[in-house]
Amino acid sequence: MSQPSINQPSTTQSPEIIQTPDGSRTAMSTRYGEAYGSRHGAHTQARHVFVEGTETHLHPAPRVLEIGFGLGVNFRATLADAAARGVRLEYMAYEFDPAPAELLREVSEGEVGAEHPAWQQLLEQWPHAPLEIETENVRLTVYFADVLTADLPQDWATALYLDGFSPTRNPEVWTPEFVAQLAGTLAPGGILATYSAAGHVRRSLAAAGLEVERRPGATGKRECLRAIRGEGTQP
Ligand SMILES: C[S@@+](CC[C@H](N)C(=O)[O-])C[C@H]1O[C@@H](n2cnc3c(N)ncnc32)[C@H](O)[C@@H]1O
Numbered sequence: 001m002s003q004p005s006i007n008q009p010s011t012t013q014s015p016e017i018i019q020t021p022d023g024s025r026t027a028m029s030t031r032y033g034e035a036y037g038s039r040h041g042a043h044t045q046a047r048h049v050f051v052e053g054t055e056t057h058l059h060p061a062p063r064v065l066e067i068g069f070g071l072g073v074n075f076r077a078t079l080a081d082a083a084a085r086g087v088r089l090e091y092m093a094y095e096f097d098p099a100p101a102e103l104l105r106e107v108s109e110g111e112v113g114a115e116h117p118a119w120q121q122l123l124e125q126w127p128h129a130p131l132e133i134e135t136e137n138v139r140l141t142v143y144f145a146d147v148l149t150a151d152l153p154q155d156w157a158t159a160l161y162l163d164g165f166s167p168t169r170n171p172e173v174w175t176p177e178f179v180a181q182l183a184g185t186l187a188p189g190g191i192l193a194t195y196s197a198a199g200h201v202r203r204s205l206a207a208a209g210l211e212v213e214r215r216p217g218a219t220g221k222r223e224c225l226r227a228i229r230g231e232g233t234q235p
Helices: 042-052 073-085 101-108 117-125 176-183 199-207
Strands: 017-019 025-029 063-067 089-094 131-135 138-143 157-162 186-194 211-216 223-228
Touching: 017 101, 025 101, 042 073, 042 186, 063 073, 073 089, 073 117, 073 138, 101 117, 117 131, 117 138, 157 176, 176 186, 176 199, 199 211, 199 223
Parallel strands: 063 089, 063 157, 089 138, 157 186
Antiparallel strands: 017 025, 131 138, 186 223, 211 223
């Protein structure tokens, strides 16, 4: 898979928008030939696998690290949940191949979290770096950079959304070496969630010192994973 050039929106073809059964939308990535989110329910996957999988919906002040930001479906699900509960949200994401702003707008129109000022500001600024938004108890930073060479925060994230394209198409974000680096970004008690339940992903998470749990998957997938950094452990 060729490495995309950073901070240049993909413009080769207009990506196909996919209407999913829960009423939310996702789109096909022209570069990876895969959908950004689940065709069986993009919002349902975001809520079940990532927001609930990391227990972010219960956290009094979540700090989320996401790889990668994609169309922002996970961000909007998290944003809507934090806003409904009246808690502060800090959200840091990496994205090295920003989709066109128009695509983010079309996918989000009338959808969960889309009316929130943080999302509206994101649409105005996308994809101009640095993308830093602070409004209504939300801090969002999107780094338009390759996460593999990023200087990641240590012991910081209460939640980590590992949401690359599939291990077959986007293998570099699923290697044992990179997963071990990700484990170090979790605060004690922090939880990593991913839609993949592949054996090699499970083994990498366990080798990184995390307690791995299989959970029922979102619609259309049997299982997904979460991996917890125990209190007082050093990954
Ligand atoms: C499955 S999509 C993410 C969907 C997204 N979480 C959402 O809610 O819409 C995977 C994303 O990871 C990004 N990505 C893949 N490898 C990356 C890397 N090495 N650094 C930064 N972003 C990467 C891709 O460009 C793509 O946008």
